[in-house]
Amino acid sequence: MAVTRYALTSDPSVSVEVVSASLACCTLEVQAALNSGALIQVPESDAGPSVIVIAGTVTDALVPSVIELIHAHPGSKVMSFGACATSGGPYWDSPPVSKGIDQFVEVAAYVAGCPPRPDAFIQAIQELLSKRVS
Amino acid sequence: MKHSFIALIEDKCTSCMLCVRECPAWCISLDSHTIDVTEEGARRPRKVNVLDSFEIDYSLCMYCGVCIDVCPFDALAWDEHRALVTTNREDMLLGIVELGPSGSS
Amino acid sequence: MTKSFTWLQVDPADWRGKIGQLRNDGFTFFDFLTGVDRENVEGKQMCEVVVHLAKEDLSDSHFLYTHVHNELASITDLMPAAQWHERECAEMFGIQFIGGSASGESTKSLLRHESLSLPPLRKTTVLAARVLTPWPGGAEPQIKEDGRKVGNASRRRQLPPGVPENWLKQ
Numbered sequence: 300m301a302v303t304r305y306a307l308t309s310d311p312s313v314s315v316e317v318v319s320a321s322l323a324c325c326t327l328e329v330q331a332a333l334n335s336g337a338l339i340q341v342p343e344s345d346a347g348p349s350v351i352v353i354a355g356t357v358t359d360a361l362v363p364s365v366i367e368l369i370h371a372h373p374g375s376k377v378m379s380f381g382a383c384a385t386s387g388g389p390y391w392d393s394p395p396v397s398k399g400i401d402q403f404v405e406v407a408a409y410v411a412g413c414p415p416r417p418d419a420f421i422q423a424i425q426e427l428l429s430k431r432v433s
Numbered sequence: 434m435k436h437s438f439i440a441l442i443e444d445k446c447t448s449c450m451l452c453v454r455e456c457p458a459w460c461i462s463l464d465s466h467t468i469d470v471t472e473e474g475a476r477r478p479r480k481v482n483v484l485d486s487f488e489i490d491y492s493l494c495m496y497c498g499v500c501i502d503v504c505p506f507d508a509l510a511w512d513e514h515r516a517l518v519t520t521n522r523e524d525m526l527l528g529i530v531e532l533g534p535s536g537s538s
Numbered sequence: 539m540t541k542s543f544t545w546l547q548v549d550p551a552d553w554r555g556k557i558g559q560l561r562n563d564g565f566t567f568f569d570f571l572t573g574v575d576r577e578n579v580e581g582k583q584m585c586e587v588v589v590h591l592a593k594e595d596l597s598d599s600h601f602l603y604t605h606v607h608n609e610l611a612s613i614t615d616l617m618p619a620a621q622w623h624e625r626e627c628a629e630m631f632g633i634q635f636i637g638g639s640a641s642g643e644s645t646k647s648l649l650r651h652e653s654l655s656l657p658p659l660r661k662t663t664v665l666a667a668r669v670l671t672p673w674p675g676g677a678e679p680q681i682k683e684d685g686r687k688v689g690n691a692s693r694r695r696q697l698p699p700g701v702p703e704n705w706l707k708q
Contacts, residue, residue, distance in 0.1 A: 382458075382492065382493060382494065385492040385493075386493045386522070387493075388493060389457065389458060389495045391493060399522070401522055406522070407520065408518055409518070409519050409520070409521070409522055409524075409525060410517070410518050411492060411518075411519075411525055412437070412496060413494065413495035416437055419437075419517070422518050
């Protein structure tokens with residue numbers, strides 16, 4: 300889990316704190332997006348919204364940790380990144396995998412894909428920011 | 434070509450159900466009915482399947498492309514036009530209109 | 539580079555003996571041990587256990603395999619590296635490895651939930667989600683998704699892959 304503040308390169312006045320929960324392969328796409336140049340890292344501050352990115356397969360054993368992480372960042376928006384976090388994805392029939400994090404937390408944005416492309420992450424961040432700030 | 438979307442070319446679909454049955458995520462559903470088409474000179478009417486609804490649940494789809502591979506009529510194709518981001522999980526269920534290829538809309 | 543692969547079928551009773559002999563002959567590199575569900579071997583529900591042993595310089599290697607029902611002698615005292623593999627094989631294929639050092643805490647399931655009693659990689663284990671989730675492929679132009687028939691549907695409704703016809707209904 301990494302917490303870093305990012306701003307859109309196209310509009311550096313708005314920044315967002317990104318809490319990335321790296322649970323499986325989708326996290327590579329999140330990392331690719333964070334380092335793509337579309338987002339720039341800005342100094343830590345309390346201002347602006349916070350996004351928790353759940354990227355990867357959430358097994359039943361991991362559910363308490365995911366809930367704990369989300370509770371540790373009150374007011375944060377939850378992004379369900381990829382098919383696994385959204386619905387179980389390719390593991391939809393597997394007994395130890397949870398069938399979507401929206402069963403136990405409120406999700407602000409769903410990103411489709413297995414994995415979603417890095418630009419989908421940027422798009423999701425933009426959409427979350429525009430809702431919060433406008 | 435970015436493999437970021439699976440589009441449906443409605444006119445080519447014959448409701449054969451192959452994609453629905455091969456999908457490992459069970460994310461495609463299809464509803465259809467059969468009508469009789471009488472052609473001039475034909476001895477008896479021809480049975481034709483009419484597509485009523487076609488849905489891909491993008492919250493489950495793993496973009497494996499099996500449906501595109503198995504489609505004997507090339508009614509499904511890779512498309513690149515959109516990254517799907519929604520605020521509702523239900524909005525990820527796309528029907529015939531939303532699944533249209535990028536050039537069509 | 540491995541120059542040659544030798545496949546060798548052994549009797550479960552000779553499993554330890556053969557591996558011990560190979561180890562003494564210089565095949566000291568334990569690569570892996572795993573299971574393959576062969577379902578039906580001469581009419582019996584059998585699981586294959588495969589082990590790959592190689593010379594340290596990888597100049598020669600042996601694949602040993604044996605068919606067992608659900609029990610096999612452990613080789614962890616001969617090849618300590620096999621413990622993790624035996625543990626995984628036990629969890630996923632339901633094969634008990636008798637003797638050896640994999641006991642107590644070290645036999646605890648790695649991934650599987652304790653309450654699931656069936657080994658998930660055996661083909662006889664049906665995934666309940668595939669039975670409980672309505673299969674969209676059951677529909678046809680003359681058969682609706684819920685099984686309702688329209689017109690003169692002559693064909694039987696198809697079953698989803700991986701679900702036996704009368705599962706849990708006997």
